[in-house]
Amino acid sequence: MAGDSVSTRGKTVVLSSLPLQILLYLNGWYFALFWIGELLLFIYKATLLPYPGANFAAEAVILIFMAGIEYVRLFLGKKGNLTEKIIHLGVSLGIGLATLFFGLYLFLWQTYVLRIELILVAIEMAFLFFEAIFGLIAIITFARAESFR
Template identity: 55%
Template sequence: MADKTKTKKAAAKACCSPNLHRQQEAQKPKKPKAKKASKPPKKAAAKKSATAVALQHAAVGIYVRIGCIRTQINSSLPLQILLYFNGWYFAFFWICEILIFVFKGNVLPFPGSSLANEIVLLFILLAVETVRICIGTEGNLTEKIPYLGVSVMLYIPVFFVYLYYLKWQTYVLLVEVFLNVIPIIFLALEFIFSVIAMITFARA
């Protein structure tokens, strides 16, 4: 019985000894540690950021230079304003003239085919004046001298048509005097600014 108690005490001491715990922990399989992601060196990151900033500055400089080149506009603003309002006024003028001819045809006696001829001339004026305003606007905005040249050439027939309705048609009403004076003023101003615009485009 004494031997048994001695063996039990020895086993208890062996279990409680720190050396045994260390041996057991050493025998256990160790878990692999996760490798930390390698950080890029600070110098390389600084170089990359410096090159990116330099490229941004170069792109901004090129954009500013291109913008400065594109902002050199030589188109005539007064001519563009005149052509714009002339287009709207011509639409008003043409409708008024049609209504006046309807009134004349019902009230006043016309010799022969003079009424038909004057109405046909009004439709010819519609075509020529529309082409003149469109070509003049295109030539001024795109700074093309040939377009403005064609527009200036069309001033002559348009001017004589307005002059015909102002003085030489069969019956000239008082309202037609005002209706035809205004486009003649438009034509005179547009002719002056068209010539100035063509000179400016040629110098540029």
């Protein structure tokens, strides 16, 4: 499964991070539910609450961009972890900053913030935090293994 596993004394050592892979997998499912929930809440707020100016369109665009960026981030994270490629994990962590910004927008700055949204976004931010920690650990592990080759 791993692309560039380290070989020591005829044995292959897999360096991929299992906790990172589990988090990426679970975050994929959670983000799908999160996005559907945010979409339904967005429709609910749009029908009951008055939106000033272009805020409605801007928040709809942010929700769509967030889905695309998160899909790419999760794909690169899984690929980078399984193939043990530092560049893929690094790009995934960089894209995670964009997801973090969108999450902060939903958490703090959108026009109307409901309590359920605070909970949903906080869980997504927790996934991002732990994936960043385990992603950095995996990058360090992969870099050390490369230096021994």
